[in-house]
Amino acid sequence: MxxxxxEFISGKVTxxxxxxxxxxxxxxxxxxxxxxxxxxRHGTETITFTMRLKDALKIRHYARERECxxxxxxxxxxxxxxxxxxxxxxxxxxxxxxxxxxxxxxNVIWGIEIKGAKPATEYQIxxxxxxxxxxxxxxxxxxxxxxxxxxxxxxxxxxxxxxGVELKGTTYHLQVVEKKDPEKPEQLAPRNLVAKKKAIIxxxxxxxxxKIVDINDHVEQGQLLVSGVIGKEGQTQQVAAIGEVWGETWxxxxxxxxxxxxxFVFNGQEKQKHSLIIGNLEIPIWGxxxxxxxxxxxxxxxxxxxxxxWELPISIGNETLRAREETxxxxxxxxxxxxxxxxxxxxxxxxxxxEAIIKDEKILHKELKDGKVILDIHFKIIExxxxxxxIPKETxx
Amino acid sequence: xxxxxGQRVRNWMAxxxxxxxxxxxxxxxxxxxxxxxxxxxxxxxxxxxxxxELRLLLKQGQLQIRGKSFVIKxxxxxxxxxEGKIDQVIxxxxxxGGTK
Numbered sequence: 480m481x482x483x484x485x486e487f488i489s490g491k492v493t494x495x496x497x498x499x500x501x502x503x504x505x506x507x508x509x510x511x512x513x514x515x516x517x518x519x520r521h522g523t524e525t526i527t528f529t530m531r532l533k534d535a536l537k538i539r540h541y542a543r544e545r546e547c548x549x550x551x552x553x554x555x556x557x558x559x560x561x562x563x564x565x566x567x568x569x570x571x572x573x574x575x576x577x578x579x580x581x582x583x584x585x586n587v588i589w590g591i592e593i594k595g596a597k598p599a600t601e602y603q604i605x606x607x608x609x610x611x612x613x614x615x616x617x618x619x620x621x622x623x624x625x626x627x628x629x630x631x632x633x634x635x636x637x638x639x640x641x642x643g644v645e646l647k648g649t650t651y652h653l654q655v656v657e658k659k660d661p662e663k664p665e666q667l668a669p670r671n672l673v674a675k676k677k678a679i680i681x682x683x684x685x686x687x688x689x690k691i692v693d694i695n696d697h698v699e700q701g702q703l704l705v706s707g708v709i710g711k712e713g714q715t716q717q718v719a720a721i722g723e724v725w726g727e728t729w730x731x732x733x734x735x736x737x738x739x740x741x742x743f744v745f746n747g748q749e750k751q752k753h754s755l756i757i758g759n760l761e762i763p764i765w766g767x768x769x770x771x772x773x774x775x776x777x778x779x780x781x782x783x784x785x786x787x788x789w790e791l792p793i794s795i796g797n798e799t800l801r802a803r804e805e806t807x808x809x810x811x812x813x814x815x816x817x818x819x820x821x822x823x824x825x826x827x828x829x830x831x832x833x834e835a836i837i838k839d840e841k842i843l844h845k846e847l848k849d850g851k852v853i854l855d856i857h858f859k860i861i862e863x864x865x866x867x868x869x870i871p872k873e874t875x876x
Numbered sequence: 877x878x879x880x881x882g883q884r885v886r887n888w889m890a891x892x893x894x895x896x897x898x899x900x901x902x903x904x905x906x907x908x909x910x911x912x913x914x915x916x917x918x919x920x921x922x923x924x925x926x927x928x929e930l931r932l933l934l935k936q937g938q939l940q941i942r943g944k945s946f947v948i949k950x951x952x953x954x955x956x957x958x959e960g961k962i963d964q965v966i967x968x969x970x971x972x973g974g975t976k
Contacts, residue, residue: 509952517948518951
């Protein structure tokens with residue numbers, strides 16, 4: 480038996496034949512390779528059978544030779560379905576349009592929710608988002624990705640400590656942590672101030688507490704600077720010592736800087752490539768061919784397309800190829816020395832408080848070896864050396 | 877006479893060489909499934925088809941099948957599958973003992 484489904488796909492027709500000698504007619508048909516099935520007799524002169532659509536077109540030719548009249552009763556199969564579909568193409572078009580509209584709307588930003596921000600900050604964030612193009616009614620495709628928004632917001636809105644941006648369906652949820660107002664002076668426990676490290680006291684500013692050391696005194700690490708025990712002898716009282724003790728400290732730094740350095744710079748040339756990604760298949764849409772520059776770095780952005788709340792396996796990829804050039808930086812010896820010094824300073828500073836000042840630097844040792852400048856530098860730094868240390872609870876004598 | 881000779885040679889070969897008779901001698905091969913299906917190979921065309929009777933031309937003679945509510949499920953130049961309620965399968969030898 481033939482596969483009914485294959486016949487369905489290619490289309491089949493039920494034919495009614497009436498006349499004399501229908502049996503002979505069928506013989507002729509099958510001998511000519513027309514396939515016929517489901518032959519039934521209705522009455523004395525009529526039979527019906529089913530045949531392929533493409534065979535049905537030839538049947539008239541054979542029928543003319545015999546004295547049979549033919550009529551087609553039933554048409555079934557894909558070709559006819561397709562025909563009907565074309566006839567009702569408005570319907571199909573509507574359905575497609577509907578899907579398209581839903582797809583389009585699924586990729587529009589429908590809401591921006593900001594949580595955890597004061598109205599003022601919220602307003603500011605809103606303005607910043609507007610600037611980035613994150614607005615209700617915009618397409619998500621043309622907007623930065625979540626990490627980008629997060630980064631820009633944290634950079635551009637001053638009083639944000641952290642912002643978490645999350646895209647849930649068509650809504651951006653922003654979880655905001657604001658910078659706290661300057662804290663109220665805490666209620667400190669009684670404490671002393673001690674030296675953080677070896678130093679020579681340069682200046683002192685004491686709010687509360689009994690000063691123990693003087694300017695130009697040499698102090699060791701852990702030495703008591705300001706005592707939290709105040710009052711006359713016998714009537715002592717324990718308070719939290721507050722103050723700043725600025726001391727001169729010393730740091731040694733070792734830096735090496737090559738005279739010649741190779742590194743890559745972007746020269747501003749770039750090429751954009753867009754592609755449609757379906758599953759694992761990537762179909763380029765725009766930006767073909769190799770870029771005209773040889774050395775480049777590739778940055779790839781992939782935007783998913785949503786359908787209602789689901790992510791479709793279709794996404795839009797955007798590649799940016801940035802041309803880079805290798806350049807060589809060459810320093811003269813003096814320049815190298817200057818830069819090395821600067822480098823050392825920055826290195827030192829990054830490990831210090833913001834208020835610390837570099838008072839003086841002295842190059843202890845300078846060497847030029849293997850195309851490198853090697854410096855050993857001694858820094859004198861004025862910094863706050865006071866740190867709190869709780870007074871151990873003493874039992875009153 | 878020549879045809880008869882040929883027939884006899886074939887018959888002999890089929891017997892001696894253990895070959896299936898239907899292949900050698902162009903006989904119809906009939907397969908029946910209960911009363912509902914009959915499958916005939918090696919026929920030579922339809923002669924009559926009604927819902928109570930099917931007559932097939934064979935190489936020699938005819939085959940008549942009687943029954944009820946016949947439907948030809950498939951028909952190919954040498955094969956036919958008939959569905960219905962089959963009561964009788966009859967060989968009709970035209971002009972038995974005749975000249976042909």
